[in-house]
Ligand SMILES: O=C(O)CCC(=O)C(=O)O
């Protein structure tokens with residue numbers, strides 16, 4: 159594969175920097191990776207309020223990474239991601255493994271500043287919907303520009319606030335929430351705007367709605383993904399959602415550019 163050019167065929171949604179690769183790994187590779195994850199000593203798991211995680215590659219500090227070699231079974235995955243996407247300037251050196259029970263999620267957030275702004279997330283085990291929400295500054299900008307246009311001044315530059323540039327307000331219409339269906343064995347990659355202008359998160363719920371999903375076709379919904387139809391009682395509007403039934407594991411693969419070989423040089 160030839161990197162960014164090849165990636166074009168996996169672009170989803172309206173942002174230029176959001177890619178979804180179905181079946182990035184085989185079922186057999188998935189089982190092997192899951193086997194390694196659950197083979198790790200129980201002390202490798204860190205329990206958070208609503209999920210567990212394993213940290214591989216070392217400790218991420220504000221000032222960089224205190225590195226630890228990734229194990230070969232993870233390097234196999236991260237090398238394949240680097241080779242195929244061509245989006246990482248050097249090998250991925252950090253992997254966070256999150257485990258979610260069917261009612262668990264992750265609150266909307268932006269990834270920390272220590273990371274190079276490209277994220278690759280491999281999904282295993284069970285499907286989930288990831289929601290992208292525009293950053294507050296962009297949401298406010300949208301409201302502000304709506305309010306201004308309703309005053310019919312026709313001038314979006316008349317206040318020295320966060321909306322004071324035509325360019326920013328012009329972009330605001332593009333900053334609508336959207337979601338992605340992440341199926342087992344798939345790889346999601348996002349960078350640039352999708353990384354910096356949006357928060358990403360997964361709802362703490364057994365049911366995930368598909369109404370804002372931009373990769374339905376690519377994710378090819380069928381019964382084994384857990385896709386179901388539920389009926390909205392009042393308007394009898396059919397709305398498709400997924401019923402989460404199994405544990406989902408994700409591998410968040412990233413690069414920390416600043417690596418400290420020696421703790422005392424921090
Ligand atoms: O589990 C996921 O798909 C998302 C994880 C995530 O956003 C993170 O680890 O920063």
Ligand SMILES: [Fe+2]
Nearest residue numbers: 267268269358
């Ligand atoms: Fe994240």
